[in-house]
Amino acid sequence: MRPLDQLRSFKVKLGVLVAVSVIVAVVLTWLSLAANLHPLLTLPLVVLAALAVTQVLARGMTSPLRQMTRAARAMARGDYSQRIEASSRDEVGQLAEAFTRMATELQVTDKVRRDLVANVSHELRTPVAGLRAQLENIVDGVTDPDPAALEVALGETERLSDLVDDLLDLSRIDAGVIDIDVEQVALTPFLHEAVDAADLGARARGRELRWVVEVDPADLTAAADAARIRQVIANLLDNASRHSPPDGRVRVRAERTAADDGVLIEVRDEGPGIARADRERVFERFQHGGGTDDGSGGTGLGLAIARWAVELHGGRIQVIDDPRPHTDPDRSSAIRLTLPDR
Template identity: 70%
Template sequence: MTTEHPPADGSSPPVARRRVPERLDVRPLDRFRSFKVKLGILVGAVVLVAALLTQVSIRAGIEPLLAIPLVVIAALVFTQLLARGMTSPLREITAAARAMARGDYTQRIRSSSRDEIGQLAEAFSTMASELEQTDRMRRDLVANVSHELRTPVAGLRAQLENLVDGVTEPDPAALEVALTETERLSLLVNHLLDLSRLDAGVVELDLEDIELTPFLHEVVDAATLASGGRDVRWIVDVEPADLMVTADAARIHQVIHNLLENAARHSPTGGRIHISAACLEDGDGVRIDVHDEGPGIALEDRSRVFERFQRGGYADSSGGTGLGLAIARWAVGLHGGTIEVLDDPRTEVDGDGRSSLIRVVLPQARPTT
């Protein structure tokens, strides 16, 4: 069943990774996979060196009072030489840990050892890399949220100041501008609350049987109001017309609304936005496609666009928060479904790898929550 709605009027740069300065360490024992084996070899080697030096001193006729201290000193030097190479990763880990305590997560451990210390060094480097990424995401989140909040707050403040100072009359047009900025701020706050629920993992699904034809028309009506009178046409196509899916209506409404809002923002004047739904060929789920006539998402950004504060790889002034697709992926994932960017059926766009076709797949089986 196909229905056409009439047109409405109207990173922080990457941090360079540093390595702990290398030392001139002798590591002939790195090939062994056990630290206990290394200690045994070290003890045996020291005893052997001491015995050889004692034999040499006897043959050379050196007095025992002089030979014994020389043998002990030589054995200690040999022990220190091998032990230094064995414990070098521990010193590097200590230096890196102190740097991490100061907020520097860029240091990595150089270790060619295969024993427990080498494994510890590898685990420490992995942990440092993950902490560095987490810290960068935290800083990016704070910077992005601050930027996103500043824009609607600044616009709302300026409009209200004009109204208070008498520069602008409190007519419907001026109040509509203030309302638009308030709604934009409210949308961002709601998105951030959804992300906090995502991170906390406290969201439960209220599953019900949804008839997709009236449901998608309802979402389109809401998206039409939220589009601010953009001149676009909405086309809804559901096959069969009585197609149903078991899902959380509020969450799926949020998913489709975010996709439609994103599509309307990037559609040209008079563009068409297609929303289609049908059963999968294997009958194990339902697909919902949203396709607009905008510039599309670049091939290299198809996965990254579902991350937080990403906007398809290019800057724009459309007012998006960069959170809608991230929240959509989260909500679809709660249902055990998938969301992805597919190849665009328009040959003139697909030639350079860009696509405006996003597909949501929901399983027919009820997911466990």
């Protein structure tokens, strides 16, 4: 039982405590005087009674503080599981509540950090292992150092440097470094260049895709940081080409938004698309559709970086319903980004 729990102020609690002890002491003194008890006996009796009353009333007033000290020590050791039980509503109770909230948030942050480190190491290991194997083969004379062998090594090195670039972008996101240089970008040449680059990449993987670029009107411009948005479009086209059927068609469409407050760009392919349940998750870091690596060979950073870049422009990027009538209504390969006018 904690009789003072309902009081909202620590000061009032102390006041009640002092008042009740004084009243008990006075009443006891008065009673023992009336009963003709010797003062040498009265004094310890009164002190004991006052202490007992304090003990009962002060119950739970400071125990959250002790628990918080213990929990803070545990947190320093990396253990976030300790919870504070505080039933009081005073400042100590509120502090305990804030402390618990902080501990929960720290626990989440700590888990994100651990996952990130684990994911990054995992992603780095694959190209490094490939590169190492290839170089070992060359050193041991198993493989001749001819252009073909070196090209494999170069491929792995490129994967590594792409990954490091992505990670640098992510750390910039985390550091909150924002540097966008917005200009009016003419979308027709811009999207054609992006498609040409993506086509080169697709051909390198042995795919002959058909690309369609529709910009309406043809001289449409968007307020954008060309380098950042080029990277976004490149990521979307890369995804589209990876998930397309071998001779599939990838469409890129740009026009004014319906509300006429900016420009929208849509990329869609004829592949299986993204399930409705995954529409938000694919924009998270290291998320591959379907929960694990879906075999498309990606790291799961492309869309996370794309969302960051688009949001830097004050825009939005999302998976929209697939305009293709014949596909599974639950899946969609259409991604739309909007860039507002300045």
